Amino acid sequence: MSLNEVILCDCANCYQDDEDYRWMSRKAVNKHRERYGRGPSSTSLPPAPPPPSSAPREGSTQRVPSPNLHEENSRLSDEHPFNDDLDDWNHSSPACDQRGRDGPYFPNNEEEEDDQLGGLREGERRKVNEEEVEEEEEMINPNRPPDTTWGPAFNFSNMESTEDNEKPRSQAPAYHGHRKELPHIRMAYLQAVLNNVTGHLPVRLTNSNLASTIDMFEVAGTLPDLPVPARTLQSAKRRLGIDPDEYIIQFAACPKCWKHYTPKQMQHLESPACTVEGCPGTVYDTYLNAEKKEKRRPVMIIPHVPLLVALQSILGRKGMREMIRDSRGQPLDQNSDPNFVMSDMHDGTMWQELRTHVHRQVGNHGTVQDLDEHGGEGRRLTEHRFGLHLVVNIDWFGALKRPHSTGPIYISIADLPRELRFLQRNVICTAITPGPNEPTTEQLNHVMELTVRDAMRLKQGVRMEMWNDTDTEVIEEDVYADFLCDNCDTPGARKFAGFAGHTADLHPCPWCDCTSLDFSEDKGYDTYSFTSKNDSTLLKQKFYSRNSSSARQATILEDHGVRWAMFDALPGWKPATQTVLDFMHAIYLGVVAWLFTRLLFGAHMFPGQLKRRFENVINGIQWPSHATRLPKNLGENPSLKKADEWRRLLTVTPPVLWYAWMDPDGTIPDTEPPLPPNATLKTAHSRKRASLYVIILLLCAAIRLLSTRTISMSQAETGQAYLSSYCIKMLHLGAKLSPNHHFAMHLATMIKRFGPVYAWWLFAFERFNGLLEKVNTNGHDGGRIELTLLRNWVQAHLLYNLLIHLPDDTPQKERDLIDQLVKAEADRGGMAVEIAMFAAEASNERVRLPKQLPKSPIDIHSVRLSPDGHDGTSAHDLLFAYCQKLWPDVNLRRQFTANIQPGSVPFVGNTVARRLAYIKKDGIRFGSRNGARAPVSIEDIWLLHIPETNKPAHVCLLVRPFDIDPAILVPWRAFASLLGIYTSVANKYIKYEVIPATSIDCALALVPIPFNDGRELWVSVSFDRVSTEPEEEFEG
Structure with missing residues (x-):
């Protein structure tokens, strides 16, 4: 029996009457039955023979179309799944308006949530139309004709060029060239910036103080005629080369659909209305300036730093050449040896799979291919001296005391050593999404469009300025780059990569075909039985979704678990393979937190005396000086906030549980502790202490093995086996596991692709969010808060660049002023320790x-x-x-x-x-x-x-x-x-x-x-x- 057989779907959702059954693959029918149950009087039906009056199309699977589906409805062309004419491809239209609708779709909160989960609300039936059946036939027909016509995956012609923002910036004019200024003038500039940045002096008072200082120099006769000194804070920053506004593009964006407009485009709009058909958004409003002239002001801005600009700023520093790993000549598939010890991301298989000089094309039957201009697979990224592997992360945090979700988009360079990779000065913040709400996937696509465009150019190679080996001369080098993976928490990864939400019924997992029902059965944790998602199939459905109606998009999301995402246009991008499960969120904030909050404390496993013993042993632990401490009242409030706290708690769990549960003879009884008075159980699992303890040891061992800084595949597979055994045994005790437990079954595969989790977990990026949370803002919505945050990030980069490029004749007192700007108070959190460890590994003997x-x-x-x-x-x-x-x-x-x-x-x-x-x-x-x-x-x-x-x-x-x-x-x-x-x-x-x-x-x-x-x-x-x-x- 083949899962590709075409049979009649008899689920309760598709059932209405004899004429409303749907024909689809047996695999799709099985999934519908699991979710909706069978309809009234349903029976399993064999594959349908073609009726005499039905002549199947050439190369298609024979089927019986439902009588109520009309031939005049819109059908997909045999030659092209999107449009009848290849020239009509709507590649240049907005990234969020690719659904083939008359206008964009603006969901309300309930619809948006339902759309994220990839399901339908209770009692709702999904509509069936000829177009869906036709595309279903395309999927299940193994003999369909090959693609004969190919077109580009995406066209950026609708976006105005930002090349003016991509030219290399000259070094600080006050320190170099014919505009070089005297040291005491530069120190006045620095002091003004210092007063504003660290002393929080308002701009108006800063300008006044700087002007007064310049006046005093003039009275003292120490003011040169040329160059004329700056008298405002912004001019002073430009003279010093630390003005972030020279690097940031303030895109005007529609507050509804988030379509981007450059400042120049906004000035040429015919009206304030958004140009996307059917969108009710307003792009700008008007006001009168001091000269009574009407000016346009964007309703919402989204600040961007072009990837090429930010990358040039980092690569243009002295010493960067020797810091960037040279992967030329690195052996392929080293970790195919199970005992090969991996120490970083470059030891994973994905490091060698990225290609340059390729373009993404889509065929008339939906096939996606990546080829170079000669029809080949292109050159490996590792064949280039400066072939950079980039990692992208997006996460949202509350920037204000009121609800306001701000989303920085970070890009790290994996070719830098670990001790340098996660320093703020080496991490790019390319954009920050404005609050108060998180964007939808369609809105996020607009934000990522500029980054993807720059990434396409980097895959072809871009000339950039770098210092030579001796840091004595600036030369040009060909720089290539590609994205190694998207590394976000679970909700962020689904939104970024265009997958159904983790609570979806049919496709909650982006890496395998397990359904949400499988999460409650052994097969959801039997890694050997998993069927991996196919990236080519996913990409085909994503491109179908991009050009489909909203109804069809909902169908694709439900049946295939995907929607269009901006990175799908990037040549070589594999949405499932290159989406990473973050260890920090899935394990520490997911699996470990679930163990304590739901299974132990939630089931009252520490009543009365047991809770006092638990708290006493926790409070008596002598921790290492660098370790995160646990709160004293953990027995009363087990909801820890930080992943590092859960990490520490799990490390000491074996002795802590032993002392809390043991009898006077030192053994743990296999009995259930008594329930406290008036307590009720909300869980149905076994509460036998000895049985639980033995299983919890499996989790401790698994996480210990999987989270080491160096790891072999033999060790990773052993850790995965322990984790799988832990989940299955918990199921047998009656526990209801969370989706994170299943997602963790893919960790060994990801370690093989990307190296040890120590090299790519999200502790560093979470720390960056903490740094931005401390930045003072004016609290203005419409993207103004995010502009302030991005300015702060870019200015930190520019200050560091200024420090390392100071001329030799710079006075020490001037250097001290710059040091005060560059140095921030050390953050003694868990991630500060991680970075200290990374740095120590590069030092002599690590002592x-x-x-x-x-x-x-x-x-x-x-x-x-x-x-x-x-x-x-x-x-x-x-x-x-x-x-x-x-x-x-x-x-x-x-x-x-x-x-x-x-x-x-x-x-x-x-x-x-x-x-x-x-x-x-x-x-x-x-x-x-x-x-x-x-x-x-x-x-x-x-x-x-x-x-x-x-x-x-x-x-x-x-x-x-x-x-x-x-x-x-x-x-x-x-x-x-x-x-x-x-x-x-x-x-x-x-x-x-x-x-x-x-x-x-x-x-x-x-x-x-x-x-x-x-x-x-x-x-x-x-x-x-x-x-x-x-x-x-x-x-x-």
Whole structure:
């Protein structure tokens, strides 16, 4: 039995009477039955034979058309699915008005929500017409004729050129060339900008102060005749090269459909009405200026920075050439070896699949193809020295105290090292969508049109200015770029890429054919049974949708789960393959949050005494200095706000749940805890504690494996298997899982395509939203808030460019003023730590010393060691033995010895070591004794140097390992090594050791747990691991 057989649909939705049945593929009928149920008196029908009076068209599947479908209705041409004449393709019309309607569709809130979910409201029947049946036939007919006529996928001829905004900007005129100004004049400009930016001085007062300063220079006789000094803030910014308005285009936009108009286009409109047929929007209003002249003012603006402009600004910096990865010659499909260790996005398979010099074409039967001018597949992006891999993100946040959703569109350059990739100065903010509401997909298409146009040009290569290898001369290079993926949270990804919402019935998943009903069954989590979405099929339906009526678009969205999105016009773009599931939102804010809020706290798993024990153990944890702390009242309010908080909570979950649930004998009973008085259960799953605990360990192990900074496909597949087992076992306990659980089944596939999730999760982009939230705005709607935010972002880039391109003769006091503008108060949130870790990976041995080192060495003989658990060896002897092992080629001798061999070097106890208060390893600060956690306690930190040798200085640590006791029976012992959890008796150590600082793997959290025999246990949980734990090593 073939799923492509044509049968009669007998679902309750399609059923009306004998003449209203619909003929479609068996697969589509099965999906309709699952969703709507069968109609009255329905029976399964075999494939229909053609009636005698029906002659099938050549090359089409035979079918019986419904009698009530009239031949005079609009039908698709055999030669072209969109229009009868290829020249009539409506490519140049607005991106949101490609439905073939008389006018645009402006949904109300209920309709918009329903449209996003890809379903129909209760009781509503979808209309059937000849056009739908015809296109259904096109899909299911395997023998349809090949496409014979091809046309461009999209035409940007309707958008006015913005090339004037794409020319390279000259460096700050006040510092270079014939308009170079004196240092004290430039400092006046800088001080004016500083007063406005950091002192929040209004523009009017800033202008007044600057003018007064210039007047004082004139009175003092230090004002040159030429160039004439600037007297306003805006002119001063332009002289300094830090005026963001020179880079930003303020598009006028229709507030209804968001069609864009450049400032020049707006001035030439015949009337304020939007030019999209049927749109009721008003593009501009008028006012009288001070000279009583009528001026036009846009009702809504959408600020843009052209991608080419922003990219040139970054690539034009000194030192960028050597920072950009050269992927030429990189082997293909390295991760086909299951043991190959991936460290970044360039290790994923998608890195090598992007092509340049290709154009996207659509055939007369809807097939989409990407070919170069010779009919080939083009050159790989990695064959070019400057072939850049871009990652796009869009997310919305509340910019005001009142409801107002602002949506920055960020673009990062994946070819930069991880320690530089997520610095604000290296991330492009190309546009910000205005509030108060989030845009629809159609409105977002308008916003992305300029970016996609620039991306098409970058696929063909664009000449850009860059500094040479020695940073002594500016030369031109051919720069290519393509988008590696769209990396958004789940709702943002659906809207950006044009997929049905995650609660859609038939197509909630953009990566496989599972339905929402499958999410409640084992097959929704059996990764080996998934049928992956086909990008070519999706693209065909997307282009059908682009040129269809609103009714047909709703049908395509429901039956195929897609709608037209602007990136579908980009050559080479694969909507399913290049849409990423963000680990941060799906796992930490999704799966982990669901576990605690719905399954544990929602089912009253911590009543009375159990809740007090849960809170006591959480509040008693000794966290690493960099780790996000958990709130004290977690038992009362388990709704954490930050993904990093859920991340930390899951890390310590095994010992925390053990202590909260265990009986006096140290075991977890497989019984349900009593319900609190007046409590009611809203869930139907089993509440047996031991059964739940064993399953939760699978989740902890899975996330531990999948979230490491380096990963192999073998490790990723193991983590995926644990996660799949966790979901299936939860189903068997009666739990109702969320869509995120199914989406997470695709993580291993995405790791293969894009490398470790550590390289592309959204912690960085969420931090950028936090930075923009702090920007002061005037609170004006209509895109003015977003213009202020984009100005702030662009100005940060320009200030950095100014700093690194200062002439050598710039006075230090002037440099200090610029430093005050560039530096912002360090943000000590979780992402600041992530960036510190990335930066540390590029440093020497990944260990950094304090800025101020001790002037004098310590006397190592004076260091006293605790006798507990120690064999009596002195600190001097430990350090002497360590140095002999570290430098075997140096003939060291003890300080006090009568046997002096020729060529030997004395090890003098008061000259060889300096004590350090702390060091930084992988961006994390470790201090002596109380700055690190188990399983080793750092007792001292020494900087070694033997004066009479040429050996470099070396950092080592005096540590006391905790006495790990394998006899302590803990319920996670089977996963202890994988989870990085070690158990010891409190304050019980083994003998001292001296180890190199580079051997520190990570910081640890220490969870004190009172045991039933009166002892206190120390459960040590490792944090931020580079990879999985070693099996037999306990270094901390």
